[in-house]
Amino acid sequence: EPEVTQTPSHQVTQMGQEVILRCVPISNHLYFYWYRQILGQKVEFLVSFYNNEISEKSEIFDDQFSVERPDGSNFTLKIRSTKLEDSAMYFCASSVGGDQPQHFGDGTRLSIL
Amino acid sequence: AQSVTQLGSHVSVSEGALVLLRCNYSSSVPPYLFWYVQYPNQGLQLLLKYTSAATLVKGINGFEAEFKKSETSFHLTKPSAHMSDAAEYFCAVSVENTDKLIFGTGTRLQVFP
Numbered sequence: 001e002p003e004v005t006q007t008p009s010h011q012v013t014q015m016g017q018e019v020i021l022r023c024v025p026i027s028n029h030l031y032f033y034w035y036r037q038i039l040g041q042k043v044e045f046l047v048s049f050y051n052n053e054i055s056e057k058s059e060i061f062d063d064q065f066s067v068e069r070p071d072g073s074n075f076t077l078k079i080r081s082t083k084l085e086d087s088a089m090y091f092c093a094s095s096v097g098g099d100q101p102q103h104f105g106d107g108t109r110l111s112i113l
Numbered sequence: 114a115q116s117v118t119q120l121g122s123h124v125s126v127s128e129g130a131l132v133l134l135r136c137n138y139s140s141s142v143p144p145y146l147f148w149y150v151q152y153p154n155q156g157l158q159l160l161l162k163y164t165s166a167a168t169l170v171k172g173i174n175g176f177e178a179e180f181k182k183s184e185t186s187f188h189l190t191k192p193s194a195h196m197s198d199a200a201e202y203f204c205a206v207s208v209e210n211t212d213k214l215i216f217g218t219g220t221r222l223q224v225f226p
Contacts (some may be wrong), residue, residue, distance in 0.1 A: 030214060
């Protein structure tokens with residue numbers, strides 16, 4: 001069964017550094033999402049992306065965050081200047097349609113030192 | 114605004130016993146409801162979804178959930194627990210005009226032999 005794949009599985013970064021989290025959505029999917037889960041807390045929506053533009057974003061997704069689909073297969077989340085509170089598990093998801101179930105990757109654990 | 118509440122952060126059952134995980138939602142418009150399962154160090158896997166068709170929804174691994182509008186509930190059940198069911202379970206809601214998922218805080222299911 002097709003899967004959403006995320007790399008790396010674990011990223012350790014110094015505070016203030018830029019980080020890029022990578023995702024390869026399922027190939028025929030058109031809608032892409034990023035969520036995060038701070039340790040011990042609920043999964044939170046960050047951003048949705050369709051037709052090469054952001055369709056919705058949460059309050060968490062401030063100017064430090066950006067998303068890109070650079071080559072038609074990868075979907076990336078960039079955090080420009082990381083803060084300690086950005087430490088979390090970041091999940092990528094994709095779906096074939098906006099009202100269809102979202103399929104999640106295994107996540108990238110981001111640790112900010 | 115939409116929200117979900119999962120009562121009970123931890124549920125413990127014996128192998129072979131009934132599993133009941135509770136989810137109540139809040140939505141001003143007809144919701145789409147989902148249950149996802151998360152095994153250790155893995156992403157979120159869709160168990161089942163409700164999208165306004167049949168109120169009793171059957172999912173994978175023997176799980177099912179019933180949409181009860183009068184109770185604003187979407188509880189997850191399984192007649193007989195298996196050791197492999199031990200995981201964290203998340204209820205989520207979305208509505209037609211937005212495809213972002215809003216998650217509950219999760220319920221950790223433990224199954225004892």
